Amino acid sequence: MSHDEHHAGESSNYLNHGKGIMSWLATLDHKRIGIMYLWTTLLFFFFGGIAALLVRYELIAPGQTIMTADQYNKAFTYHGTIMVFMVIIPLIPAALGNFFLPMQVGAKDVAFPRLNLASYYVYLAGAALATSTLFLKGVDTGWTFYTPYSIRTGTNASMVVMGAFIMGFSSIFTGLNFIVTIHKLRAPGLTWSRLPLFCWALYATSIIQVLATPVIALTTFLLFLERAMGIGIFDPALGGDPVLFQHFFWFYSHPAVYIMVLPGMGVINEIIPVFSRKPMFGYTAMALAIFGIALVSFVVWGHHMFVSNQSDLANFLFSLITMFVAVPTGVKVFGWVATMYKGRIIFKTPMLYAFAFLFVFTIGGLTGIFLATLASDVHLTHTYFVVAHFHYVMVGGTIMAFLGGMHYWWPKIWGRMYNETQAKLACLVIFLGFNVTFFPQFVLGSRGMPRRYYDYLPEFTALNRMSTYGSWMIGAGLLWVAIYMIYAIYRGEKASSNPWNAMTLEWQTTSPPHHENFTTIPKVTDGPYEFKDA
Amino acid sequence: MFFGADNAGVMKLYCEYKQMKSLLKGAWTSMFFVTEALAQTGLPPQGTEYAARFDSLYNFLIGLSAFFFAIVIIGMVVFAIKYRDRAGWKAKYIHGNTALEIFWTAIPTVLVLIVFAWGWILYKDIRTPPSDAMEIKVIGKQWLWQFQYEDGRTLVNEVYVPVGKPVKLIMTSDDVLHGFFIPNFRIKRDVVPGMHGYIWFEATKEGRHQVYCTAYCGTAHSGMLASLYALNEKDWSDFQRGKKINVEPAHIPLAFGGVAPNDSGAAPSSGGSLAEQGKKLSQTKGCVACHTEDGTTRIGPSYKGLWGSKVELADGSTVIFNEDYVTESIYEPNKKVVKGFVPSMPTFKGQVSAEEINALIAYFKSIK
Incomplete structure (x- = not known):
């Protein structure tokens, strides 16, 4: 890739370009919007994490520990709703993607900067509406809002689903922006086959966001109408069909699983080649696999409903199609490992997170086969096995990848390095804590413990206790990360413009980048992972 | 108010804090939980012949997963160590290998199709009740289970079935979604208002089998438990003649893990004051x-x-x-x-x- 970018204007960068609070709140700079998304999603991550710790603490022993059943039901609902809609969906695309997608394609900004800023405020409005219910009766439906419970509950489900409805527009705006940016704003010479895989992943994610999000928007709106005006759509008491809601909900929410995990895969796609000093093994297959997963994700929603009383024919087809998700996923995992073959592996923190990701995501993916298989799903669904599975995919996949990406790009964002030793140790604590928390849940589930249980039979105590201890380890690890990362922003060593010797365009400008990213638009002459320093 | 903090709550938290301190002091004791936890791996007891066939599939999936997990992790660890960054070592440029890529696309495709077929064959069994199956009607309501027999009897949170005879439960809900789950039988079905779904089984193991509600249904979701008693011939004919069944653990063993539940769903008795x-x-x-x-x-x-x-x-x-x-x-x-x-x-x-x-x-x- 191009090297014609020089260290121009060390002192002038996007952080000091414009002063005062309004220079942030009204900014059209994709980097600043990315930062605003970053802090906002991290704030919600903190709230969602507190809810998770409360849930786990309640479950340290059977019976009541610190809260009543109703408070517990609200705690896990807020944990799920906040983590899914306000954290994992926007976390990588809207924070890291906003910052680095335009830079990776060699553009000055996204295609529609105003739409980008609007997406942030729409997200903020939706998130504020949904979380303000904390003080207005709360919500206890679970993040899935299954009917008819969500219609009959006396808690404030209406406001939360309207919050999700509004946040959906933010997701669509971002997706639209990314698609147009990738199509129209690529630097000269940046052909499709030279596009970094992070961009490919965000491209596939954006397509899902634009196509699937309107369905959840309509669904939540129908739910709102039913609650507000008694129109019978989902509640059988009003002549509706509760299973229809599940179809609508998962028609979005299954593709949404890939909205959550594909960007994470994209981050890992950047980290592994850079720290193996080798091109991605099977670049084309890796890019195609992303689209394979995105495509299949639209036609597998029924695998969430094998015991819902949908027809056996539907079960047959959904189980069969779901199996094909395993194929491109396998291609990706094998490709990552093969990239390391005969590479020169550099043990820096981002790479450690990539190792952690591979370990955890592989378990998450393989246990997915248990749930795609009809007979075994019948036993395992609705139990802690499912809880463990999707945490292995979403936390193990998305959050590990996010942390890897954060460590990878932190020097570029702030122009400062974090403490490498602390970062490695914290990574270890989080990785161990994660497995101590969630591995026992596979066992709990296969032994029959249902999910969303406030109380449980005494034979499940030991495993639950272990899981709670693990949650403290994750909490401590994340707190540690927060401390040294924030410290690095103010006191960290100055970072060079390209500390990892990466080839993608964001590294070919200053750290932190200046207002328009590049002094001259770079010209691309080679693929994104042609390191040549071997 | 969410998490309303009244004085009792604060006191409780304080007590919890003191408990936690003693808990951390005895860090060694937590090792005990790890050992105990490890001793509990595996599926619940097999209450039906189907459960045994289910377990073969489950164990096959465990083996398959362990195999692929080992390939990925051993590959990762070996490469990371063997090709670690050191003086004089250079990465070798490899952009891919089409034959290898086709291989690792094709093999998993074949394997998941086998797994799919196996899952479907077993699933068909639990969806196809014999025509002579005895029918019991089940109604889920917040937060209990009702069982209606053909002879007009209605039981709450306990259901009696004969060992060795097929039984079909026809289930509906009175209010919101519920889920009927018998882990020992490896079967589960959502119980939906306005719809009649079914499950069927043929118990082979005499004793008490735990039933859970698995679809979140509000406040007392985790208290919505029931006991399924699989009775031997003598007890079953007693039950049919309307006699009260002695379900003391000494008479009807717990088929679940050997620990009596502490809350609802416990074995009733005619004894005592x-x-x-x-x-x-x-x-x-x-x-x-x-x-x-x-x-x-x-x-x-x-x-x-x-x-x-x-x-x-x-x-x-x-x-x-x-x-x-x-x-x-x-x-x-x-x-x-x-x-x-x-x-x-x-x-x-x-x-x-x-x-x-x-x-x-x-x-x-x-x-x-």
């Missing part, structure tokens, strides 16, 4: 899902200190909590609702006899 019988009834009939005896408020008022007291009702009038009010409230629960509670209790008409009400009354009296 009248008040003790009443306490057991409050568990088997599902009262405990909503009413406590220790003063904690769940969905309904706690029994604690209620007997003989004046109770304020939602409409502003008052009533004495006595024999008549208890009887009326069990049969017509929404007629006189206590102030501060929503009318949500189902009627127990035809499910609780006059003798049983007397036992419950004795129990309520005993809770000071």
